[in-house]
Each structure stands twice: as C-alpha cells, then as structure tokens.
Amino acid sequence: MSAGDNEPRNKQLLLKRVPEGISGPEDFEVREAPVPELQEGELLVQAHYFGVDAALRLITRDSDEFLFRVKPGDMVHGSMAGRVVRSRHAQFSEGEYVHGSLGIQNYAVSNGEGLERCDLTQAPLGAWLGGFGVSGLTAYFAVTDVCRPQPGQTVLINGAAGAVGSIAGQICRLAGARVIGLTGSSAKCDWLTSELGYDVAINYRDADWYEQLQRAAPDRLDVIFDNVGGKVLDESLKLIGMRGTVLLCGSTSQYSEAHMQGPANYIWLGTMRARLQGFVVFDYADRYAEARRVMARWIEAGQLLIPFWEVAGDVDMFPEAYQKMYLGENLGKTLVRLPAAEALGGAA
C-alpha cells in the first residue's frame, strides 16, 4: 500500500483546543495524511473499533500532572482494535486482529510494542477494547484482588452502568455479594437489575437518592467501588461499614471540573476503620491472560455479559461518541465502529 492518489488516506483526530467543561466536537479536528510506508520490523493496522475512554478528558486538561497529556495539535490518544493489513514484522502476520493504544486514526504503524493479539474465539473484536479489555480487566482485578467481597456482603458500585461498573457489579454478584448500583437514569437502573443481575439500582439524579441508598443498605456498605468521585462518592462515604473498602477506580465527575474536589466526608473512614484504596490496572499486566481465561469461562457459561454501546461512523464520529458517553447515553463500553468493520459484517 503506498500513498498514491488512488490509495486510501489516513484520517487522524487532533485536539484543537483545551476543552472547557465536557468536551464537544468543536474541541477536535480531523487531519488527512497519507497511509505510511512500512520500515523493516513494523506492521500496519487498519482500525475497526475505537474505544472511548473516560480518562481522555483528564489528559486533555491544561496540565502536566497526569501520566499522559494530549495538547492542542496532538493526535488524540486512544485505544484501537483492528486488522493487520501489512506486515514487515516477524511476529505479526497480515490478517491477524490486534489491539493497542494506537491513536484515533484509520491506520496506525506499530513496531509491535504494547500490541496484543485478539483471539476472536474468546470474545468479539470490540469486546477487546471494553469488557474483555482494559475496562473488564480493571473490574476483575479491582474486585478479586482488592475489594474481595464475601458472600452476603453489600457492595455499592458508583458509575454502575458504564464500561468498568457493568462488569464489576457482575463479578461481585458472582462472588455472592449483594450489589447496589448508582447510575444516571431510571432506564439504566432497569437495565442493571433486569439484564445484569444487580439487586438494587438507584438513579443518583433523584432528589432522595441518598435516602434510597440508606434503605437499600441498612447494615451499611462493605465495599464502595467508585468510578465517579464528586458528590456521589462523598455522600456514599457516610454509609461505609466497619473495616470496609473504598476502591478509587476513577473520578469521572471531576475530570472536566476547573477545580477538582475531594470528598469532605472522609471522617467516616476513620470512624469505621475503613480504607480508601487507589488502583491502577496496569500493575496487573502480567496477569491479564489469567483473568481472560476466567472471564472467557464465565462468558461461555452465560454468567458474565460484556455490554457495549456502539456508535457507527468514521474518525470524525469519535468526538460525538465521547460527548454522548459523558452525558450518560452508554450502557457498558462506548465504542466507535468504523467502516472497515462494517465491510466484514458481524464477523469482527
């Protein structure tokens, strides 16, 4: 494949300006570039799916404090799953499916570093960016290695209907815990209880959501698995139980705030001898295969659903999908499904 006039062009999504509040399409722009030629030791991946990750809003802040940063003019950092369409790499062949952090673009050149093969017999391609990828692995290790809910205990999942939360709640149920989920609409609450097996789901936009939570957890909460931070975390801290665990998975509500706020009700941690535990999934990189083997068995046995919410479109659809996810339209992982995936039908 070369960059001649009749050859495909590579659309790349750039950050146009530092967003204020929740980002929208006006904060991004698309640049067209030729599809690059390969050097020895490289491969070319054509994108079929982009994963839409909540943390992108954190790394587009006007700040160098975080692990990564995307500045105006930079290509948007993001996860891609796709097909190897050319290879000059000894370990990857044309036709294989892979995923990695390859940016929001149609074609990415890689030297293989950080790429993982996707075994489509274990899970469909898009799932490797969500419930079977980083989101699901985050839920798996945070629940099984840190929160460790016991049969009969009560767990609260904040951000329960999202990519991480939807898997975390199901794994807590598999451990025998009673699971309460907080999310942003009554339709999402219905989905959590009817499809994912949550015992109780509460809409945090209800004026009396905290009273509903108190009624649902009369013996307090053994685990709070927090994806959102802000007021939802702060209020739920008042219900943490004796020697409970509060898992800080993410703080979605704070990523777009000019001034991030921490919880004021931390005093309950002291009173209840509870712990507030940070967590980063990358610490478990050498155990991903083990987690996927267990999760694949649960999927096959019908015990674990891998929910995703797809938006069909090209690179320029990403900002809209990203905004809709922040507004809470997604059930499970938000994915952009590209025309290249459409061409293969339902296969990948």
Ligand SMILES: NC(=O)c1ccc[n+]([C@@H]2O[C@H](COP(=O)([O-])OP(=O)(O)OC[C@H]3O[C@@H](n4cnc5c(N)ncnc54)[C@H](OP(=O)(O)O)[C@@H]3O)[C@@H](O)[C@H]2O)c1
């Ligand atoms: N620690 C790790 O290693 C790790 C790894 C992956 C992800 N994470 C973190 O996990 C969190 C969840 O990520 P995800 O990919 O699963 O995202 P997600 O939950 O699929 O999507 C974001 C959701 O956040 C909710 N939300 C948006 N604004 C909110 C607000 N102001 N207050 C409360 N909820 C709000 C919306 O759902 P509602 O309808 O419910 O409002 C939205 O659907 C993120 O903070 C991410 O950074 C951490």
